[in-house]
Amino acid sequence: MRAGFIGTGTITQAVVKGMLRFGVPFERILLSPRNAQTAAELAALDGRVQVCESNQQVLDHSDVVCLAVVPQIAAEVLGDLEFNARHHVISFMAGVSLDQLRGWVRTSGKIARAVPLPAVAEGKGSTAICPADDIARAIFAPLGQAVEVDSEDKFDALSAVTxxxxxxxxxxxxxxxxxxxxxxxxxxxxxxxxxxxxxxxxxxxxxxxxxxxxxxxxxxxxxxxxxxxxxxxxxxxxxxxxxxxxxxxxxxxxxx
Missing domain, CATH: 1.10.3730.10 (ProC C-terminal domain-like)
Known part of the structure; x- marks a missing residue:
């Protein structure tokens, strides 16, 4: 798995640290250049983690793409990017539905939503996933509890209790x-x-x-x-x- 992260904030930091600490298998992790200090700190943890020059470069070298930008700028950020069918997209963006997301990424590839919390860095976080998704489960099950639901109504309810x-x-x-x-x-x-x-x-x-x-x-x-x-x-x-x-x-x- 070559996992790319668009957005390098608190949640990306927690997920990447958790993946490293708890042995989630991956070939490479690609980070967007936004929040350069956090990206550099993560890259220093493992030689397989690297900071890209642009968000598009993250996509070009990834097959799993985690979207961790704030919803307010998501349309602008994603509208400038070229996704394709090989990309397996996992969105961390609150309040952005699967239909809305598919319209933004414009790809026929697999799309899922997840709501990881900062405690995943310590292997103690709960992550809601919708719909059931093998890749998302492989990432988040080792980082605590991965709870898969079959509808966005249920996913929204789990998001609400956070x-x-x-x-x-x-x-x-x-x-x-x-x-x-x-x-x-x-x-x-x-x-x-x-x-x-x-x-x-x-x-x-x-x-x-x-x-x-x-x-x-x-x-x-x-x-x-x-x-x-x-x-x-x-x-x-x-x-x-x-x-x-x-x-x-x-x-x-x-x-x-």
Whole structure:
């Protein structure tokens, strides 16, 4: 596989580092010259990674092409490029449908969408893929979880839940600030909560039981976990997630 990346930002950096670290087989990785510093840093990691002089040169020497440009400039960037049927295109661009993408790349070759997250660099990321795609799976399965879906409606829903990163960290900040009010040094509070969250996340990977079952198993009758869960449920805290995600999904589908 000769994999080319159009766009050299945070996600490309994470994917390339993950491919190198976890042994995804490839002959060569070609990077666009945009964001020259990041491209140069990646090229320094492995002799098979090289920075091209132009986006078209990336295409000319690749058979798998990953599109990682921001959607706002995608039409302009891709409109200047010549794709052909040998190119297997994987788009990381949020909100750009398969039909829209095919119109931009003007090729009969295979096209798929994927939404990798920065944690793929550490082999701990989840990547949604639509439709099922052997090449995309070969790249992302070694980098964590690769979840393939058969419709863009489902893909959009998976994309929507990635909008909860900031709120996840906000919950941790609320807990850390509360601990600081109890006299605990913020750095110690942060270290404790980081390890605590790693443990909880690890538990989710040890089986396939529904999360609702894990909720029940983590509570003892009259215990402190039951107390907090009951309080948040009574106040409707979890229901706000449904409402917020509905709004994100409408925005992704252009209905906001």
């Amino acid at each position: 909008a909860t990163m900031a709120s996840f960290y906000a919950v941790l900040e609320t807990e850390a600030s509360w601990l600081a009010k109890q006299g605990i040094d913020y750095a110690d509070a942060r270290a404790f909560l980081s390890g605590y969250c790693v443990g909880l996340a690890h538990d989710t990977t040890r089986g396939v039981q529904p999360f609702s079952q894990m909720v029940e198993h983590s509570m003892t009758p009259g215990g402190i976990n039951e107390q907090v869960h009951a309080e948040l449920s009574r106040r409707g805290a979890y229901a706000y997630y449904d409402e917020a995600l509905d709004g994100v999904l409408r925005r992704i589908r252009g209905n906001a």
